[in-house]
Amino acid sequence: MTSKARENYDVVIVGASIAGCAAAIMYAQQGLRIALLDARSDIRAHKVLCTHHLQPCGAPILQRLGATEKLLALGMVETVPKFWTPWGMITPDAAENSPPPGFNVRRETLDPLLRQLANDYQNVDLLLGHRVSGLLTKNGTTAGVYGTEQGSAFTVEARLTVGADGKDSTVARSARCDSVSASNGRFSYFAQLSGLERPDGESSLSWFMDPDVAYLLPNDGGISVLVVFPALDKLGPFADDLSTAFLAYANALPGAPPVRREHIVGKIVGTKHFSTTLTDPVGNGFALIGDAAATNDPLWGIGCSWALETAQMLVDATAQMLTETTSHTLDSHRNVNAALTEYRSARASMTKHIDYMSGYAGGRKFTAIERLLISAATHDHDEAQRFYLFGSRLIPAEQYLSTRSVARAAQKHLRHCLRRRSVAGT
Template identity: 30%
Template sequence: MTETLPSTVDVLVAGAGVAGTATAILLAKGGLSVVLLDRCNDIEDYKSLCTHFVQPVANSVFADLGLSRLLEPAYSVRTKAAFLVPGGSIDTDGGYGDDPVTAYAHNIERRVFDPELRREALACGVTLAMNSSVRALQKTPDGFSAEIVSAYDDTTRLTCRFAVAADGRASALGRLLGAPVQSHPNDRAAYFCYCTGIDAPRDNKSIFALHGNEMAFLYPQIEGRTLLSIYVKHERLAQIGQDGDMFAFILEQMKTHLPDVDFSNATLDGRVYGYKKYDNQLRPPVTAQMAFVGDASISIDPMSGVGCSFALKSARLLADAILAQPGSPTEALDAYAASHQQFFPAHCDGIIADSRVAKTDRAVGETYRYILADEQLQRRYLVLTARLITPAQFQKSYLLSVARRRSSVSL
């Protein structure tokens, strides 16, 4: 283990990714004692498969964490989405809005983000145990009793008032507690890779090309790197062949969807990562008095690029609820469940529906025709993708715009 674990602690967090470490930092800054566990070997380890696109909705959490520096050019690329859609492009000037806190998104590589988070956790007094996990967990009148085991078979018994599952999509704690899982089909496969030799788009825009039911995304990163990702229908993978070159396939898709980008000097930096099957998966934010944050609660189509943002948002909501009522776990967890329900389902429902790729080209073209014809609606669309408004709020703006245009045509 990284250090000797205490026998009693206020909060036990399993999983030292973005959601778990952010939760630990916020609670430690609020004066609670926190143990943070992770199966990884070292604090420098990081998650490889990620879009690294942090939407503006999560920007304020960086200041709360004491990590505002991560939004500076040395650590991340300030960016904004530009969408290439049937019929044109959605690419307005300026940021997402007038609020300087939420004006831009940021591309933050996990090789930077994860270690910086863990170092900040240590600086805040969090007890960090790498190579460790929860082997057994029992509910007690005052919280939980957990059996912690390290990779070297060292075992520690620890009691806590709050336990937090931040251990990802496959959540071992979720299995221990029998947390229910909702699974919704995702009709797309997803592949990611880093490259060098690609010039960053104007203003460091992140380019999202949406053509029919398939997509290609380009994210500029620090140190001249670029993250490419493609989303294709499962049956298209057969074109690659068993011995096919996935990087060549990705470049082919990028050139098709982004014809104005020069990929002639693109060189693979690392390996290709991907999911042939990545069904949308949801767990309740609270099960058996345990809180779930990040991918342990919401793990949905990576096309949406919400993983890091939702991780930070759920950490903030949970920390707020616990710090408001640290001596009343039931009330605190009820408050977390309520705030979680208020924010996340509205966004998740739209993302899950979109992952079924049931839309026809005609229907998609008709939708974007109205958006492209109304600059204000384009801005609302971008604000939606920043997760600053809900799909329902955008839909209201869309319908009003359509009604106005149809009324003006009839006159």
């Protein structure tokens, strides 16, 4: 691209990862013209620090993008997890009405596929190696972006600018968006394992050890992803000798398969102080999606699916308006901002869940109510499924943690305790 302003687009999207590619594909399906920019030059680029998990709430969007069957052909694993807790195992798929599965797929498989699917649309210009520096403004509203590509300046004008450029979003920073951050009381390390015996086949295994958490996720390519989230007071040994501490921690997980040094593929990667951030997702002529709008605790494995969900929310709120109006007039900008208000309202449905995750990220132990809900889930199939649906964001936090839900779990748990006491007394 030269230093000259490129032909106007309907939408310019900064960041060609999950959220950005999903939004580009869905906008393109509506016939809109999209510029999809990414600072990285390689179409095979992918995020490394990730649970590589898609929660069930993202599955319908993956299908909408035309990606599901292609990813399954590449080895994506369909899975419902099992949860180890101090009060027993939670097995959501043990009931007859098995809950919807999620997917495990490595980002080195997922990211390039989504980028290629976006690039296959003739009305999407995938512009790799384009580093955005700031926002263009016209008549007081955001009108695109500017930056550099191989040392040359570029500008891209569009009626709507979308920041899908991750935790340290240039779009959010340039727009001076309001945000709220919270510190994390756990650190995390991720390793890809090859040749590991999977004791439960394709089932993902999760350990909620109060307050530590860990996951073992079967993935494509015969790889298992092991993720550990210990409390910060356990950081010392990991800082001194990462591989030794990681292996010791992995082999202390109840019921986990033995993990040896030769199982580890590549580097153990992680983060010591991963703060959570909630950012106002809408401004004058622009919107934020994915991690640019909310950086969530990776402990819940929700980031990939919420990237898909926020992209869909934005497209559903704005695509019709963008297809019906083609000008860059003041009235058109007002229509854009009105549609963005709808996106903000849709995005607000996630706030309670984000607040819950941010609070738990502090490293605290379970509350009495949480212990009750989890205990009930270890011996009641319906409660097990509700626990899973809550963690998968298929039911909202306010529903799962409601007085009615807690009372129902308490009744079931009490009946279970009475039955056990009765059996013990016979």
